[in-house]
Amino acid sequence: MLQIEPIILYCLKQLDSERTIYSVYHLLNGKKSSQTIQDAHLYSLKKFFGIYESLTRESFEEIIQSLLKKKWIYPSREQRFLVTSLGKSVLTTHPLPYFMNGWKYHLFTSQVWERLSLFIQVTSNLVYQEARYVPIQKNKDVHKWLKAVLKEVQAPRKEVGSLVFFELVDCFNDATEIDPSLLVFRLTGFQQIGLTPMQAAQKLHMEIHDYHIGFIHTLHYLIQKINCQSNRFRILSLLFHDLQQDNELTHSSQKTWALLKQGYSLDMIATYRHLKLSTIEDHLVEFALNIDNFPIDDYVDKELQTKILEISRDSATRQLKIIREKLKTATYFQIRLVLAKYGGR
Amino acid sequence: MELESILEKHFGYHSFKTGQKEVISSILAGQHTLAMLPTGTGKSLCYQLPGYVLKGQILIISPLLSLMQDQVEQFKRFGEKRIIALNSFLSVAERNSALRQLSSYKYIFISPEMLQIPFIISRIQEMTISLFVVDEAHCISQWGYDFRPDYSKLGEIRKKLGNPLTLALTATATSKVREDIIASLGLEEMIKVESTIDRPNIAYYVEQITDYHDKQNRVIDLVSWLQKPGIIYFSSKKAAEQMASLLVEKEICQAMAYHGGLDQTSRILIQQQFIYGQLDVICATSAFGMGVNKENIRFIIHFHMPMQIESYLQEIGRAGRDGLPSIAILLYSPGDEQLPIQLAEGELPSMQQIDWLFNRLADEQPLMDGRFKLNNHLKELGGFSEIQWRIIEDFVYSPQQQTSSSDYLQVTIKEFVKKRIAIKKSNIFRMKKWVESTSCRRESILDYFTEILSDKVPSCCDQCGLQLSEYKSNKKTPVLTAEEEKWKDYLAKILLNSGLTK
Structure with missing residues (x-):
């Protein structure tokens, strides 16, 4: 069974004490700061980005305490931890969630769930010819989506239920790594109301955090599976109708990107947008992470790039401070840019 | 057309509930009307139905966003599409588009804040408002328990709209509050339609308990043998949570807590689970109940004392909508009034x-x-x-x-x-006085609303010799079977209608 503790343990191992525990917290929360985004790339933790947006700081700290108590980690510096050999052996016996793909899916995971749950409720009531019921989703966009896709379904209304049933069963049958119960018991149908996350966790005898991780994992599995074989899952593919899927840049950095392409300098963009230069620099780091073939040579000359990478490799670190101390000619921005472009593990 | 046939045609009901017809007739006769109808007797119909007779538009002012959304949704389920709710849930774009085509709506729901915006007022002034409806009208009065300063400006707004025909609706208002409502709306007189606030099938029972811990035990005991479903009201989220987990742990019944601290989706799910009988008991704060139409609620227990008699009446009024015997139990320990204060x-x-x-x-x-x-x-x-x-x-x-x-x-x-x-x-001390009183509970509540009890009911209250055992369940609550339902079976249950061969 999936658990949150091994995931956090794995993150700490990847960070190797180069960042504080809160960078893991921000990662799971999906914080849209360039620091968090960069960490996700640098330490190969993209798949966990934004997988637990509702995790509170208190709960996170409790989990860290629990890891400490089990002697899976030990403190290295303030708010930084290293994984013990016991912890490392735990990681070998606990598989990481195979289908988790936070970076790619976090923007629309909850939207897909809202769509699925409303779609199932409406379909179920159609099957039972019931017109009066309270929709469990209030989000207006989801209702708009539903109206649009119901028109696209080619089958007679009463048969949609069995079509969806067979598609879902077909979709879940292939997977041994996931438990569909986590998702299915949350669904509402005709005169049968789905469980809340807390109730589902209790029913399945799971701890709430583990339940949440398992639920997201199941959704990510579903998203990936349907996306790959949209011909096989004709009805379920409708979940992605008009869904903005490939928006890896933050909204603000998209504006910067547009200006940059028009040939404006960083200073000019900062002035024009009334933003600090450091913010624009953050955006550039984002481009280096996300846009293939984004050229950084205008900002760091080739020679300096090579030096930064050498120092990072030799001292086995991605800590800016350490690199900067050894290479006074480089700015922090330049180091970040180079690490963002080439530094992912 | 006769009112009954309009009722049947648009709402599918055969007959009116108490008070509805009087209110509607009074409105259709062009008289300003103040209707005081108990909770759960279909107050909304009093402005919905006249819309099918009156020419212009119906403007409904509603103080609570969630209540407004519920009313709109319920009305839409009757097939009425010409409804718009102008409130802060709308985005600016949606609001502007709604205002542009305002004349295409028959029913305009609006929050009092929105009515403060000059641009919106002037847009409404361009319409022909044939009925000006003030829902939860007791909020107008500073003597009302739920006074809202925005509401006190409704008289002014009414004037700006050319003094349209007015309907004020409330469930509970003392005579002082009623006079205040009429005066605030700038009216000399209103036809008052007051159906009794008495609900003869709900019995009152007040019990003194020595302390908090005993109270918890008493609730567990009561819930174990009382006929269900039921609601237990608390003044604190924590106490509600605690009790819900106690009831589940001790395998007394299926229970859940409901309060404002839950996310919206969970709130909807829990409410619906209760309506469809998947839960026997809700441990709730006052956030629960509005828009919950469940006919067969058998008991309401108050773990804490409400802040006023009006709220108490509203909360116990959720029991016994099917007309069958139901019980309202209030548990009081010394010092309980501190929490509401x-x-x-x-x-x-x-x-x-x-x-x-x-x-x-x-x-x-x-x-x-x-x-x-x-x-x-x-x-x-x-x-x-x-x-x-x-x-x-x-x-x-x-x-x-x-x-x-x-x-x-x-x-x-x-x-x-x-x-x-x-x-x-x-108000709190009034409530406490009622708790400590040794006279008939029903009579003294009616007295508070200057009503006189006309028909004495056999199962009245603890003071009149009521025995709680009358409300004992004859069924044993089925022991929670840990049947292992498979996800595939669950999915089949909701998506495949095996009876669908007709």
Whole structure:
């Protein structure tokens, strides 16, 4: 069974004490700061980005305490931890969630769930010819989506239920790594109301955090599976109708990107947008992470790039401070840019 | 067309519930009407139906967003599409598009805040409002337990709209509040349709309990043998949560807590689970109940005392909508009134907060026109809650206050707060007096609303010799079977209708 503790343990191992525990917290929360985004790339933790947006700081700290108590980690510096050999052996016996793909899916995971749950409720009531019921989703966009896709379904209304049933069963049958119960018991149908996350966790005898991780994992599995074989899952593919899927840049950095392409300098963009230069620099780091073939040579000359990478490799670190101390000619921005472009593990 | 046939055609009912027909006839005869109908008797129909007879548009002012959404949704389920709800849930784009095509809607629901916006008012002035409906009209009166300053301006707005035909609706209002409603709306007189607030099938039972711990045990005992489903009301989220887990742990019944701290989706799910019988008991704060139409609720237990008789009546009124015998039990321990007093005080800004705020405002630059600007950081620094801050904003931004000095404003707010607290405290003591009274519970509640009990019911109240055992369940609550339902079976159950061969 999936658990949150091994995931956090794995993150700490990847960070190797180069960042504080809160960078893991921000990662799971999906914080849209360039620091968090960069960490996700640098330490190969993209798949966990934004997988637990509702995790509170208190709960996170409790989990860290629990890891400490089990002697899976030990403190290295303030708010930084290293994984013990016991912890490392735990990681070998606990598989990481195979289908988790936070970076790619976090923007629309909850939207897909809202769509699925409303779609199932409406379909179920159609099957039972019931017109009066309270929709469990209030989000207006989801209702708009539903109206649009119901028109696209080619089958007679009463048969949609069995079509969806067979598609879902077909979709879940292939997977041994996931438990569909986590998702299915949350669904509402005709005169049968789905469980809340807390109730589902209790029913399945799971701890709430583990339940949440398992639920997201199941959704990510579903998203990936349907996306790959949209011909096989004709009805379920409708979940992605008009869904903005490939928006890896933050909204603000998209504006910067547009200006940059028009040939404006960083200073000019900062002035024009009334933003600090450091913010624009953050955006550039984002481009280096996300846009293939984004050229950084205008900002760091080739020679300096090579030096930064050498120092990072030799001292086995991605800590800016350490690199900067050894290479006074480089700015922090330049180091970040180079690490963002080439530094992912 | 006859009213009954309109009712049947648009709503599918064969007959009216108590009071509905009188209210509708009075409206259709062109008379301003104040309707006091108990909760759960279909007040909404009193403005919905006239819409199918009257020519112009129906404007409904509703104070609570969630209530408004419920009303709109329920109405839409009757097939009426010409409805718009103008409230803060709308995005600016949606609002503008709604205002542009305002004349295409028959029913316009609006929140009092929206009515303060001049642009919106002038748009509504262009319409022909054939009925001006004030829902939860007791909020107009400062004597009402739920006074809303925005609501006191409705008289003015009504005038701006050319004094349209008016319907004021409320479930509970004392005679003082009723007079206040009429005066605030700028009316000389209104036809009053008052159906009795008495619900003969709900019996009253007040029990004194020595302390908190005993209370918990008593609830567990009661719930174990009382006929279900039921609701237990609490004044605190934590107490509600605790009780729900106790009931589940001890395998007494299927129970869940419901309060404002839950996310919206969970709230909807829990409410619906209760309606469809997947839960026997809800441990709720007063956040639960509005828009919950469940006919067969058999008991309402109050773990804490409500803040006024009006709320108590509203909450117990959720029982026995099917007309079958139901029981309202209130558990009282000495000192229980402290919690509602704290809650009442917490809803208003304290004297210290007000003084602090005006000290800070004195340091800040006033706006060009001499008014103040309330920055949100002051709200946080001063530790104002959402509801406290709204009161401050109401005063500072009200048009009457624009010309007054800050000292005057400070005094006005403080006086307002003192008065509100005094009213709320006297309501709490009224409630406590009722709890401690040794006369018939039903009679004294009716007396509070200046009604006289005409028909004595056999199962009346603890003072009239009621035995709780009358409400004992004859079925044993089925022991929670840990049947292992497979996900595939569950999915098949909701998506495959095996009976669908016809």
